[in-house]
Amino acid sequence: xxxxxxxxxxxxxxxxxxxxxxxxxLYSPSLLxxxxxxVALVTSGELVTHLGASAVRLLGGFTIAxxxxxxxxxxxxxxxxxxxxxxxxxxxxxxxxxxxxxPIAIVWFGIGDLAKGFLVAYAxxxxxxxxxxxxxxxxxxxxxxxxxxxxxxxxxxxxxxxxPSALPSxxxxxxxxxAVSVIVxxxxxxxxxxxxIGFLILDAERNYLTGKMFAGVLIMGVIGASLNxxxxxxxxxxxxxxxxx
Amino acid sequence: MTRFxxxxxxxxxxxxxxxxxxxxTPSVVATGAYELIRSGELWxxxxxxxxxxxxxxxxxxxxxxxAGLSLGYYRAARLYxxxxxxxxRAIPGVALLPLAVLWFGLGSxxxxxxxxxxxxxxxxxxxxxxxxxxxxxxxxxxxxxxLDSMSLFRHVLVPASVPFIFTGLRLSIVYALTSGVGAxxxxxxxxLGFLILDYQRTLVxxxxxxxxxxxAILGLGLSTVxxxxxxxxxxxxxxx
Numbered sequence: 001x002x003x004x005x006x007x008x009x010x011x012x013x014x015x016x017x018x019x020x021x022x023x024x025x026l027y028s029p030s031l032l033x034x035x036x037x038x039v040a041l042v043t044s045g046e047l048v049t050h051l052g053a054s055a056v057r058l059l060g061g062f063t064i065a066x067x068x069x070x071x072x073x074x075x076x077x078x079x080x081x082x083x084x085x086x087x088x089x090x091x092x093x094x095x096x097x098x099x100x101x102x103p104i105a106i107v108w109f110g111i112g113d114l115a116k117g118f119l120v121a122y123a124x125x126x127x128x129x130x131x132x133x134x135x136x137x138x139x140x141x142x143x144x145x146x147x148x149x150x151x152x153x154x155x156x157x158x159x160x161x162x163x164p165s166a167l168p169s170x171x172x173x174x175x176x177x178x179a180v181s182v183i184v185x186x187x188x189x190x191x192x193x194x195x196x197i198g199f200l201i202l203d204a205e206r207n208y209l210t211g212k213m214f215a216g217v218l219i220m221g222v223i224g225a226s227l228n229x230x231x232x233x234x235x236x237x238x239x240x241x242x243x244x245x
Numbered sequence: 246m247t248r249f250x251x252x253x254x255x256x257x258x259x260x261x262x263x264x265x266x267x268x269x270t271p272s273v274v275a276t277g278a279y280e281l282i283r284s285g286e287l288w289x290x291x292x293x294x295x296x297x298x299x300x301x302x303x304x305x306x307x308x309x310x311x312a313g314l315s316l317g318y319y320r321a322a323r324l325y326x327x328x329x330x331x332x333x334r335a336i337p338g339v340a341l342l343p344l345a346v347l348w349f350g351l352g353s354x355x356x357x358x359x360x361x362x363x364x365x366x367x368x369x370x371x372x373x374x375x376x377x378x379x380x381x382x383x384x385x386x387x388x389x390x391x392l393d394s395m396s397l398f399r400h401v402l403v404p405a406s407v408p409f410i411f412t413g414l415r416l417s418i419v420y421a422l423t424s425g426v427g428a429x430x431x432x433x434x435x436x437l438g439f440l441i442l443d444y445q446r447t448l449v450x451x452x453x454x455x456x457x458x459x460x461a462i463l464g465l466g467l468s469t470v471x472x473x474x475x476x477x478x479x480x481x482x483x484x485x
Contacts, residue, residue, distance in 0.1 A: 003328040010329070027347060089252045097419075097464055099427045099438075100457040103445035107267060180423075183337045183363075187427040190339070191442070198340065202431070205343030213347075217340055224335025 029211040037211035038218070046200075047219070053195035054223075057113055058185055061120025065177065069125045070170060073132025074162050083133075094130070098123035098180065102188045111192040116185060123184045124177035131173025135166025168239060175231045182224060197223070269454035277451030278458070287440075287459070294425060294437040295463065297353055301360025302421040308361070309368030309417065310410055314402060316369075317376025330369070338363025338424040342431055352435075356428045363424040364417040371413025375406030411475040418467045426460055437463075 011031060017023050018030040025033060041047040076083050101119060109115035139162055147161050189198025197220055204213035256271050265273045281287040316322050316330075338359045345355035379402060387397045429438025437460050444453035 002324050006325050006329045007332075085251045088249065089255065092252070095461045095465055096457060097423055097426065097460055099423050099430070100441055100460045102427075102430055103442045103453065104457070107445060107450075179337075183339055183423060183427060186337050186339050187430055190342070190431045201340055202343050205347055210347065213343055217336060217344060220340045221332050221336040224337065225332055228331075228335060 026208060026210055029214060033211035034214045034218070037209070038215040041212065041215055041219075050195055050197050050200045051219070051223075053113070054185060054189070054197045057116040057196065058120055058181065060113070061117040061122075061181060061185075062124050062177070064117070064121040065124035065128055066174070068121075069128035069173075070132050070163075073129045073170075074136055074158055074166065076129075077133035077136025077166070078158075078162060090129070094126040098126075098184050099187060102184070102191055105188065106192055111194075116188050116193070116196070119184045119188050120181040123181040127176040127180065128170065128173040131169045131176070132166055135169030136162050138169070139165040168235075171231070171235045171238065175228075175235075178227050178231060182227070186220070266448070266450050269450070269457075273451045274454045274458060277449075277453070277455035281452055281455050281459075287456075290435055290437050290440050291459065291463075293353070293435050294422075294429065294460075297356050297360060297436065298418075298421045298425045298467070300353075301357045301425065302364050302418055304357070304361040305364035305417055305421065306368055306414060309365045309413065310372050312365075313369040313372025313410075313413070314376045314398070314406060317373040317379070317406070318398075318402060323373075330366075334366040334370075338420070339427045339431065342428050346432055351432060356425060356433075356436075359428050360421045360425045364421040367416035367420060368410065368413035371409045371416070372406055375409025376402055378409075379405050407478060408475075411471065411478075415468060415471050415475075418471055419464065422460070422464050422467060 014028075015031050018025075018028045023030075029037075076086060098119060101122060105115040105119050109118055143161050143165065144157075147157055152160070185196070186198040186201075189196035190202045193199045197216060201213055201216035201220070204210070204216055259268065260270045260272060263270060316326060341362060342355065342359050345359050349355040349358065383401050383405060384397070387401045392400065425436070426438035426441075429436035430442050433439035433442075437456055440456045441453055441460070444450070444456065
């Protein structure tokens with residue numbers, strides 16, 4: 001109950017201001033207007049289109065980053081000569097804020113899903129890679145020596161020792177990369193796109209459909225919160241054995 | 246020396262093998278950077294991006310530190326406010342740009358609020374954790390010495406939370422720069438983000454790449470300044 005007090009209070013305050021002479025339906029739509037716009041978005045199927053487009057880009061890019069960054073991170077983290085050779089270059093490439101790649105992604109991949117997927121993958125890749133490497137580096141040397149004594153093969157070493165001990169750090173990387181990739185996705189959808197939540201919000205603003213724009217922002221918040229919750233749940237689920245041990 | 250062998254080899258490969266309109270070759274970036282610096286058009290945009298980022302960051306740190314410490318110290322406040330904060334935190338700052346443009350107009354007046362919004366949450370959450378994890382023995386010691394709540398705040402709570410606050414600030418400055426450049430890309434008429442998009446649209450790749458590298462350097466510079474400030478403020482913890 002206490003958790004709801006502040007949101008309800010804010011909603012009432014908003015409604016009063018929106019309906020007072022201070023408010024203007026063009027700039028501060030009432031909750032009714034926002035709600036109506038939200039319902040219209042759902043019933044017209046527009047929401048599904050845009051949500052689907054954003055989800056495909058986000059999931060596609062995220063998956064590409066995950067399946068490339070984690071193996072590379074495991075190998076790089078466990079091999080110091082490779083790290084020595086590659087690190088200066090990786091440091092250089094990751095210091096490019098992925099947001100500055102939005103314009104060049106259009107040149108490289110056009111204004112479709114490919115460009116957005118690339119941007120998301122790029123934004124996700126670096127936090128995942130670096131956190132995987134950190135996780136591997138922090139593997140207890142006792143475990144590694146024990147594995148060597150038991151003559152564990154290379155592949156088994158990665159799967160049974162390095163990956164599990166790097167997992168908490170990898171999941172931290174996943175959470176960071178989710179936050180960054182959503183920002184990059186929104187920007188690229190606002191710059192050049194014909195679908196996606198970012199496009200929906202900007203398009204509504206340009207047409208002065210303020211209620212629709214607020215509905216879009218609200219949906220964005222729900223997406224962000226669900227991604228957060230999903231990441232937290234995964235973390236708890238995968239790391240459960242640690243609490244039990 | 247060997248550590249540079251691979252990057253240098255790669256740069257040479259880039260230089261001779263790719264189409265400079267699509268992938269930055271070192272010579273193209275160098276000419277672009279030279280052109281930008283010589284013509285002087287860069288400085289105005291750099292100053293704008295930097296001032297917006299810093300203004301938003303300043304607002305974010307003030308709000309974030311104050312709110313975060315209070316929320317961390319008062320359990321009841323956390324109970325009431327956290328669910329709402331979690332929802333707002335989940336909205337990427339740039340998603341609010343259209344709204345900000347509608348309310349405040351184009352330019353800095355809409356970009357600074359967006360930057361401030363995006364940069365508030367990392368510092369807020371970290372300051373909150375700092376205050377939450379404050380050893381209760383310090384608070385009780387303060388109470389025994391009859392500190393009033395204001396000096397307890399200033400002399401116990403704030404110093405104990407400084408490492409946490411800096412962790413948050415370092416994250417915040419990255420969010421501030423990213424959101425600022427992102428906002429300039431979406432709806433800017435000046436600033437480095439606008440410059441990158443403008444050079445892309447007018448097909449001047451050498452200047453575009455040079456500007457992108459400048460943003461990277463700006464980000465590294467801002468992080469370095471924060472790190473140095475942290476080292477100086479916390480030096481008493483590691484007396485040499």
